[in-house]
Amino acid sequence: MITQRGFVVVFSxxxxxxxxFAFINFYLVLLGVYLVIGLVVTLPLFALTANLAGxxxxxxxxxxxxxxxxxxxxxxxxxNASRRHFDFIEVHDQYPETWILAIGENFIASRIExxxxxxxxxxxxxxxxGRYYLGPTEVIMxxxxxxxxxxxxxxxxxxxxxxxxxxxxxxxEALGKQRQLGLMFxxxxxxxxxxxxxxxxxxxxxxxxxxxxxxxxTSAKRGDMVIKQFEMEKNIQVICMVDTSGSMGNGxxxxxxxxxxxxxxVLLTHMGLERKDLVGTCVFSDxxxxxxxxxxxxxxxxxxxxxxxxxxxxxWSDYETxxxxxxxxxxxxxxxxxxxxxxxxxxxxxxxxKTLVANGHKAMVISPFGPWFEAPVGQFGPVxxxxxxxxxxxxxxxxxxxxxxxxxxxxxxxxxxxxxxLPTIIKTYEQAKQRGVAMF
Amino acid sequence: MAYLIYSILDVNDxxxxxxxxxxxVTVFRLLSLLFFFMTVTMVNSVASIFSGGTIPNDxxxxxxxxxxxxxxxxxxxxxxxxxxxxxxxxxxxxxNLWQVLGDLWNNTFLFLYFLLxxxxxxxxxxxxxxxxxxxxxxxxLAIQSIVVLASYRALTVPDLTPFPTDFVxxxxxxxxxxxxxxxxxxxxxxxxxxxxxxxxxxxDREETLKKQLLALRQATRKQDAxxxxxxxxxxxxxxxxxxxxxxxxxxxxxxxxxxxxxxxENLDAVADVRRLQIYVDELLQSDSRAHDELTAKxxxxxxxxxxxxTIIGSIIRFLSVVAISFILMSPGVIVVLLDLPPxxxxxxxxxxxxxVLLLLVPVSLLFPFVSMIISWMSQREEPEKPKLSKxxxxxxxxxRKELARRKREAAKARRERARARKKRKSSEAEKDEWxxxxxxxxxxx
Numbered sequence: 062m063i064t065q066r067g068f069v070v071v072f073s074x075x076x077x078x079x080x081x082f083a084f085i086n087f088y089l090v091l092l093g094v095y096l097v098i099g100l101v102v103t104l105p106l107f108a109l110t111a112n113l114a115g116x117x118x119x120x121x122x123x124x125x126x127x128x129x130x131x132x133x134x135x136x137x138x139x140x141n142a143s144r145r146h147f148d149f150i151e152v153h154d155q156y157p158e159t160w161i162l163a164i165g166e167n168f169i170a171s172r173i174e175x176x177x178x179x180x181x182x183x184x185x186x187x188x189x190x191g192r193y194y195l196g197p198t199e200v201i202m203x204x205x206x207x208x209x210x211x212x213x214x215x216x217x218x219x220x221x222x223x224x225x226x227x228x229x230x231x232x233x234e235a236l237g238k239q240r241q242l243g244l245m246f247x248x249x250x251x252x253x254x255x256x257x258x259x260x261x262x263x264x265x266x267x268x269x270x271x272x273x274x275x276x277x278x279t280s281a282k283r284g285d286m287v288i289k290q291f292e293m294e295k296n297i298q299v300i301c302m303v304d305t306s307g308s309m310g311n312g313x314x315x316x317x318x319x320x321x322x323x324x325x326x327v328l329l330t331h332m333g334l335e336r337k338d339l340v341g342t343c344v345f346s347d348x349x350x351x352x353x354x355x356x357x358x359x360x361x362x363x364x365x366x367x368x369x370x371x372x373x374x375x376x377w378s379d380y381e382t383x384x385x386x387x388x389x390x391x392x393x394x395x396x397x398x399x400x401x402x403x404x405x406x407x408x409x410x411x412x413x414x415k416t417l418v419a420n421g422h423k424a425m426v427i428s429p430f431g432p433w434f435e436a437p438v439g440q441f442g443p444v445x446x447x448x449x450x451x452x453x454x455x456x457x458x459x460x461x462x463x464x465x466x467x468x469x470x471x472x473x474x475x476x477x478x479x480x481x482x483l484p485t486i487i488k489t490y491e492q493a494k495q496r497g498v499a500m501f
Numbered sequence: 502m503a504y505l506i507y508s509i510l511d512v513n514d515x516x517x518x519x520x521x522x523x524x525x526v527t528v529f530r531l532l533s534l535l536f537f538f539m540t541v542t543m544v545n546s547v548a549s550i551f552s553g554g555t556i557p558n559d560x561x562x563x564x565x566x567x568x569x570x571x572x573x574x575x576x577x578x579x580x581x582x583x584x585x586x587x588x589x590x591x592x593x594x595x596x597n598l599w600q601v602l603g604d605l606w607n608n609t610f611l612f613l614y615f616l617l618x619x620x621x622x623x624x625x626x627x628x629x630x631x632x633x634x635x636x637x638x639x640x641x642l643a644i645q646s647i648v649v650l651a652s653y654r655a656l657t658v659p660d661l662t663p664f665p666t667d668f669v670x671x672x673x674x675x676x677x678x679x680x681x682x683x684x685x686x687x688x689x690x691x692x693x694x695x696x697x698x699x700x701x702x703x704x705d706r707e708e709t710l711k712k713q714l715l716a717l718r719q720a721t722r723k724q725d726a727x728x729x730x731x732x733x734x735x736x737x738x739x740x741x742x743x744x745x746x747x748x749x750x751x752x753x754x755x756x757x758x759x760x761x762x763x764x765x766e767n768l769d770a771v772a773d774v775r776r777l778q779i780y781v782d783e784l785l786q787s788d789s790r791a792h793d794e795l796t797a798k799x800x801x802x803x804x805x806x807x808x809x810x811t812i813i814g815s816i817i818r819f820l821s822v823v824a825i826s827f828i829l830m831s832p833g834v835i836v837v838l839l840d841l842p843p844x845x846x847x848x849x850x851x852x853x854x855x856x857v858l859l860l861l862v863p864v865s866l867l868f869p870f871v872s873m874i875i876s877w878m879s880q881r882e883e884p885e886k887p888k889l890s891k892x893x894x895x896x897x898x899x900x901r902k903e904l905a906r907r908k909r910e911a912a913k914a915r916r917e918r919a920r921a922r923k924k925r926k927s928s929e930a931e932k933d934e935w936x937x938x939x940x941x942x943x944x945x946x
Contacts, residue, residue, distance in 0.1 A: 066634050066638075069638055070638075073638070073641075073642055076649075077645065077649075078857075080649045080652065081854050082854050082855055084649075084652035084653060084655075085662070085853070085854060086648075086652050086658060086660050086662070086854070087660055087661035087662050087663075087664050087676075087830070087854055088648065088658070088659040088660050088661050088676040088679070088680060089645075089648065089649065089652065090830065090854040090857055091661060091676075091677070091680050091826065091830060092645065092680050092683060092684070094826045094829055094830060094857060094861060095680060095684045095822055095823075095826055096684075096687075097861065097865050098822050098825050098826050098829070098864075098865060099684065099687075099688070099818070099822045100865075101865050101868035101869060102818065102821050102822055102825065102868060103818060104868045104869055104871075104872040105868055105871040105872045105875060107872065108871075108872035108873075108875040108876045108879070109875050109879075111876070111879075112879040113879075114879060130773065130776075132776070132777060132780045134784060134791075136794060146810075148695070148699070148810075149695065149698075149699055163777055164710070164713055164714070164717075164777070164781060164795065165706075165709075165710060165713075165795045166706055166709060169702060169703070169706070169797050170698075170699070170702040171699065171700075171702065171703060171797075172699050172807075179797065180794050180797070181706075181794060181795075181797035182791070182794040182795050183795070184777075184780070184781070184784075184795075186773070186777070205691070205692060205695045205811070205814060206688075206691040206692070206695065207634065207691070207694075207695070211876065228772070347911065348907050348908055348911040349907065349911075379911060379915065381914070381915070381918055382911045382914055382915065385914060408922075409918075412918070
């Protein structure tokens with residue numbers, strides 16, 4: 062392949078040749094011939110030496126699973142397995158477009174001896190969750206004069222899984238430390254009477270009660286034996302239903318409705334694990350893409366992160382299939398938190414809720430409200446503003462209808478924007494704990 | 502190269518050092534002539550309006566020329582005094598216009614020789630400093646363009662007519678010497694640029710890394726100082742110095758400075774910079790090779806081999822180009838090689854430069870053809886690696902099967918639900934209370 066520089070030489074040669082022909086001048090012809098022959102004379106030799114099959118590229122990364130926003134070092138080793146010198150070799154190691162090159166450079170240009178190798182590294186920051194591939198690697202070999210080149214793309218790719226961001230958890234932990242609050246502070250206030258530390262009331266003694274529970278002072282006052290009762294501290298079971306239909310992908314690239322829903326699910330799972338509650342996650346659209354049953358195992362958080370990392374906004378929301386799947390898998394009563402934008406027909410949603418309530422579960426819907434995730438209204442012109450407001454009103458009206466319909470099943474719909482998505486999920490969880498919803 | 506061209510073209514007496522000045526003066530003369538003609542014609546046209554549509558008499562024109570244009574420099578056009586007749590002005594204009602245009606044509610070429618020589622020397626000097634192909638090629642073309650222009654003007658230029666049949670004679674000709682020097686300049690410059698550029702990326706890489714680490718350190722320190730409540734000089738983290746070459750930090754700064762007002766967003770930007778600093782510090786401490794790998798120091802080629810291979814490569818290329826070119830250009834060689842019939846052998850075309858094409862085209866295409874075959878055969882050597890291992894393929898197959906099964910099940914369940922809904926709708930008596938609730942809600946809205 063001739064480079065741009067090579068074409069300039071060809072052009073100059075032809076110019077001199079034609080000038081020589083036109084003015085019958087052998088000097089100009091000779092110079093033209095020099096240039097043309099100079100361009101091609103070493104081409105066969107270059108083709109013989111530039112056997113790029115002898116180049117091997119090995120890519121190594123520190124971790125294959127990282128959180129969004131984390132840094133990762135990529136080490137690339139280029140080995141010349143052939144017996145030829147590569148005079149000028151350029152290696153470009155490609156990385157995902159959404160990632161940021163934090164330190165170093167992802168390419169190198171040098172020469173490489175037979176059997177020799179070159180190692181270079183660079184540091185990347187993963188910006189968005191998902192499954193990514195580092196590579197392929199493009200190897201370009203040029204001749205000494207830069208007139209010809211051969212290119213080869215080494216398709217070896219390194220898979221790397223990027224979990225959703227952990228920054229919300231870090232932020233919450235930082236706030237918790239600042240306030241000097243214990244993790245369990247105010248979390249366990251249930252109506253269940255049993256073993257605990259908070260006083261619940263008195264009841265009459267019945268044979269079989271433990272003597273140590275008798276409150277002698279009150280018994281003396283009443284003239285009858287009474288038992289002191291305490292509130293029992295119990296944990297709850299929550300299942301996050303994350304809708305990954307196409308409409309959930311609306312919004313700015315890193316701040317779509319789906320991204321917020323995923324962040325909320327991560328936060329909720331973390332909070333649940335910290336407080337020994339069972340939190341499960343179901344990722345669905347027109348089918349169930351992934352389900353992690355509520356649990357407390359060591360790897361539970363990672364299982365949830367993995368399912369959420371793979372979520373892609375596509376398809377439509379089939380609430381009935383999703384709930385059918387979850388209900389079959391879940392025997393205990395649970396609080397099911399839907400994170401959906403409610404863009405589908407209401408009938409299947411209501412049917413899904415029917416199934417859910419009929420199976421003894423509680424539910425609530427946290428719904429990202431479309432326009433708040435789109436372009437800021439400030440960027441619109443007057444006509445777009447009016448249109449946006451009209452659309453918002455229409456959507457709002459529709460949502461009110463859905464909310465009224467769901468209210469009949471005791472299910473509340475909370476419309477949220479980017480600002481209050483995460484606070485709402487925290488609040489919902491706290492309230493569920495305090496009300497003792499879905500205890501197990 | 503420039504000197505050789507100067508000395509060869511000197512016999513034409515074209516190197517008048519006042520040529521650029523003469524060219525500029527001629528241009529101005531032409532302009533002044535046009536201006537003179539236009540003004541006189543316009544003044545007469547205006548005057549004719551007032552004099553009832555007739556051309557004013559000689560007295561008016563003479564008066565205008567004497568009073569208004571007496572300072573006009575008319576000598577080059579052969580008019581020593583004021584022209585009193587309009588016809589005289591027009592006649593004088595046409596005579597002088599052709600003379601001035603002719604002068605301009607001649608002077609333009611003289612001017613171009615100087616201009617091209619100036620450009621060539623300037624680009625040559627640039628190429629010494631910047632080591633770039635553009636400057637080398639530009640200098641070469643600019644100097645050779647002088648010969649092309651001089652050939653066009655049919656001046657005495659370096660020539661090899663008739664083309665020598667003896668290789669030694671060919672080598673010793675003055676024009677050949679110029680051609681060799683010109684080609685050698687190109688060849689050597691390109692080789693030197695290679696030697697320079699093969700080590701440069703590694704140096705640049707090290708420099709960039711230094712800047713990046715410094716910028717990162719400064720950004721972290723500045724943030725610490727802000728948190729401690731100390732006043733910070735804005736120059737501490739200059740965006741024009743280190744950060745411009747550092748997209749990560751630049752973006753972090755932009756997010757903080759010109760991003761949204763959201764405090765959390767700012768917090769993230771600062772946290773990112775700090776985390777990167779910690780990451781880099783830990784990396785450099787834990788891995789002693791990390792710094793060298795980031796700079797790719799080991800990839801720097803040895804200068805001894807480069808210089809040696811450059812000299813040998815240049816000589817081989819140079820000699821082979823000269824030898825092949827001689828064979829291609831010499832009709833005598835063609836005669837021996839091809840055993841041409843007498844009709845062609847004694848034709849005038851054998852002495853024309855176009856005869857070169859007879860061999861140049863096939864020979865110059867032969868080289869790419871051979872290299873194409875070689876590279877095609879080399880590609881055959883490349884081992885075809887399977888994309889996925891057997892286990893991975895199996896796992897992928899299972900995953901796809903599972904996905905298809907789940908999709909089928911979901912579709913089946915949907916169909917069943919749709920059937921059930923249809924059935925319910927047809928039997929009015931069995932109206933579900935949930936459906937009623939739905940109808941109530943939407944009916945009332």
